[in-house]
Amino acid sequence: MSTTRTDFQDPGAIEGGGVLETRLIDIGRERFARDIWGRTALLTRGAGDFSDLFSAGAVDELVSRRGLRTPFLRVAKGGSTFPDSSFTSPAGVGATISDQLDDTALWRTFADGATLVLQALHRTWAPVADFSSSLSTELGHPVQANAYITPPQNRGFDDHYDVHDVFVLQIEGTKRWIIHEPVHTDPLRDQPWTDRRSAVAEAAKAEAYIDTVLEPGDVLYLPRGWLHAAQAQGEVSIHLTLGIHSWTRYALAEQLAQAALAALCDDPEMRRTLPLGVEGPDAELDVVRERLAAAVVEADSSPLFYRTRRGQGRPAPLGPLAQLAAVGGLGPGSVVRLRGALEARLEGLRLTTRVGWLDFPETDLPSITRLLDGEIHAAGDLGVELVGRLLRAGVLVPVEQ
Template identity: 45%
Template sequence: MADQVSSDAVLRLFADGSTVVLQGLHRLWPPLIEFADSLAADLGHPTQVNAYITPPSSRGFSPHYDVHDVFVLQVAGEKHWRIHEPVLPDPLRTQPWNDRAAAVAAAAEGQPVIDAVLRPGDALYLPRGYLHSAVALGEISAHLTIGVHPVTRWAATESVLDLVRVLAADDPELRRSLPMGLDLADPSAVTDDVTAVVAALKGWLDRVDPTQVADRLRTRTWAQVRPEPVAPLAQATAAATLSADTVLRVRARLRTALREPAGDRVTLVAGRRSLELPVQTRPALAALLAAGELKVADLPGLDDADQLTLARRLVTDSIAVVPDAVVPDPTAEHDGWRDHVPGAGS
């Protein structure tokens, strides 16, 4: 298969001095999944975890910078790190180091601000933009990098511009066609129109609601956090057989927010989605989100039927899960089936 790692190629490359990179461990290994999620919840910014394993006396990468903050946690061996001042403070994702490779290489020739050896148990913090390179010393070196992807003012700027783009489409003046016979090769031919557009957009910027911008920023940020996977068949079966004693648990790593009621509806924001529910479900939703886990019968403010209706909606929309849900064994009630199927067991 084309996407399979060739173990003999890994061995050959590692023996030649290449670094092995294990990416996305925050999605693969339970202890790091929990750690990265807890850290992201505390910081308010998405996180990731990679591992780097470098052979003795080898350098992982040439001097470069990252567009996110990094915590280096040395796990095994020793690594010599050299850190230099940024050539571009606080770079964005659209401003990678290779776009400034010459400046990075020149800056890396200067005096480092940190020149240190990390040993097991040591940690190093690298704000985004700081140049860094590292060389493994006399044995194999292994370290984790905890990447923190900052939510920036530029992200807020993009959210504002996205919102203006939507709002301004309602402006009939901005929807007008430019004149027939227009010569776009002549900049002066569109000067008046561009001036009018800029003036109109300034007006639309003044109408932007910060709450709407915050919602867009939240959607973009929460979309980077993957909640725990669900077992579709098991959860579908559980949703169809809910009872008052069924335990519901809010899906792990799912970011949620319960909005204030609007009329007879209340909005539950969950990850990148929003659910509108009857306003009378708000006490039950608030209780479940606060507790993290409740029996259906303990959802407050609802009668028995409404408790089951809400619980079923939350499970089928993957907001909550039934922790002990299993897929039923279709043969469990037919122990003697082989006696009644011609040829079975022959």
Template identity: 50%
Template sequence: MAGHPEDFATNYWGRRALLSPAAELPAAGFADLFSLEAVDELLSRRGLRTPFLRIAKNGSVVGDNQFTGPGGAGAEIGDQIRDDKVAQLFASGHTVVLQALHRTWPALVDFSTQLASEAGHPVQINAYITPAESQGFAAHYDVHDVFVLQVAGEKHWTVHEPVHLDPLRNQPWTDHSQAVADAARDQQPVVDAVLRPGDALYVPRGFLHSAKALGGVSAHLTIGLHTLTRYLLIQELAALAANEVDLRTALPLGFNPGDPAQLAPELEKVKALFADHLQTAAPEALAARLRRRTWSGNRPAPLAPLAHAAAINNLAIGTTLQARQGLNHHLTPGTAGTPGTAGTPLRLHLPDRTITFPADALEALTTALSGTPFKVGDLPGLAPEDQLVLTRRLMTEAVLVTGPQ
């Protein structure tokens, strides 16, 4: 977006919409990320299946059976995209929505990996391709923040203030559909502009928005950041409360949960017990739950299985390696053993598992996971032969990959 990143983080993130004309952005358009030619390739040659495609017109989503079918001999799966059916629908004014491009289009796979790593929030990317003078969806709000990148054509965007501030994922716009319609009709928009190729627009979650293509085919990317919230911390703290015996105590026999008079004394007990739980909750326990819940939101940089297996076999002192981009991880230091004690191992927490290493590998592991390429043999604190064992283990776990040689 236009301006300094710190200004955006302080003054716009989650608070205000921001329109950034192409002239104010450092890059000349977004052709390196996506194009209309990419749309045709995905729809005709990549064997896409649902739910990687949605089709809509005037707010109504078309049933999958209208644009899917078997893929032919050897690929009889019935939900593959039919390019001829998509062409018919698009020609009749329907909007094509390519979903989860952060998993299917190489340039956007790499872009989303880097963005998620820097932003700290899971990223998804969709593309909306709209025929001339058509509108795919009426005014609505999203439950995640959105960056709009105009790729081709022109689209008129209208953005209004929220009717429900900072909605959670279980609070969709349809819960407030009348208020959304009234605000879109009666309120002054905060953004009322035509986006052209190279323009960008930031729409915080909850802000109402709608868009209509103008004189030609329009294509834009929506980069959605699935915002992590304080409410998420409350949810996980409540889950940790299951370890509190007094909170697991059964309510009295004959209890009527719909009676406020019966509920009141139990509620007071729960408030007191939960307050004690909050006072004693350990950040380490909460972090462990959050790792399991959030780290799977984005996958790390793609790994070529055959080439990676060959690199493990060929690993030697002097090989250049680096941490796999976008792989969430956290190191918990261990303790060295003393006479008569074994100490505790160093723990490397990954999205789906935890692996252990000797405590004295901390300095070497910290360097290896820093993101800076290094040569096996140059890690601090371990002999070259021990580095070879360590890095082979990390490559086998898909934590390290080959770096620039």
């Protein structure tokens, strides 16, 4: 049987225009993809109300009631990051963990002008997690979310650039953003701004590409490499940053090279020992280049690409008790759907997902293919035994009726 691949679209990720077009930009997805994405900055005024995603109340709850630990929070002031020990402490009886957030210490630090950075909100705050997952599915690139809470008239970080694209969503208060064009276009993950500190500082003295004050509901898009600095105005500023960890051609080249090198392990000529007394590689390079080039042409890096992509995110939450109840009460009338953000792919007789892989007989393939549409299905229409297996594996989740 020939291998077939079926891409899975998370349910509800793109309905209508999707969250990109309906909540972050006002120029349309096609124009954004053609003229803006990875190319230039974009300011969108009044994109919408983001209070459903995040708020001052969310900040207080996360800091004071959720028992967060480092590195879920950073503290910065004047371009420097505070040591974790300055805002963490043991949590007391029954939770003697030394690095939980100390809300009193954070209050004093914040009152003294420091910026609080709540990191990885795509893991700790459900509305942001759902939004980030939807955006990641639409863009085809992993998304992380941080929140920056800055006291009036303060800035947390000096001019710098990021090695990922960002959408900045102003939640509360106002913040002045000063944007300059890149000194190093499209930096890779291992090319941080600190490697070009002097060039960044010099470029920041020039006339700004954008100098504006973001108000609640405004959105700013910056490709990686674009210089920026931001300062709160006359009140506390809260903004949400959605970081897009873009796939690059360089990343694909790395994976292709890995696949080619793995194939060369099976080439006896490449395993051969170099001549006795060899003084340098020159005499062997022609053979190596020839065989490496041939291996690159033949290499299939797709499995590595999808494996890496699965590892860059997590599936949608699963409730163990609800899952157990669904398995125990399973019958033909039970309704289920594919778990969200699972990155499920059917490759031949194997279903690969973020929670592992499963092999199936060919007779199950029509039902598996139907499940990959992300829609709601009755167990009786798919096969109760098959549905039970997928529920136990964490691939399917029950749907409340």
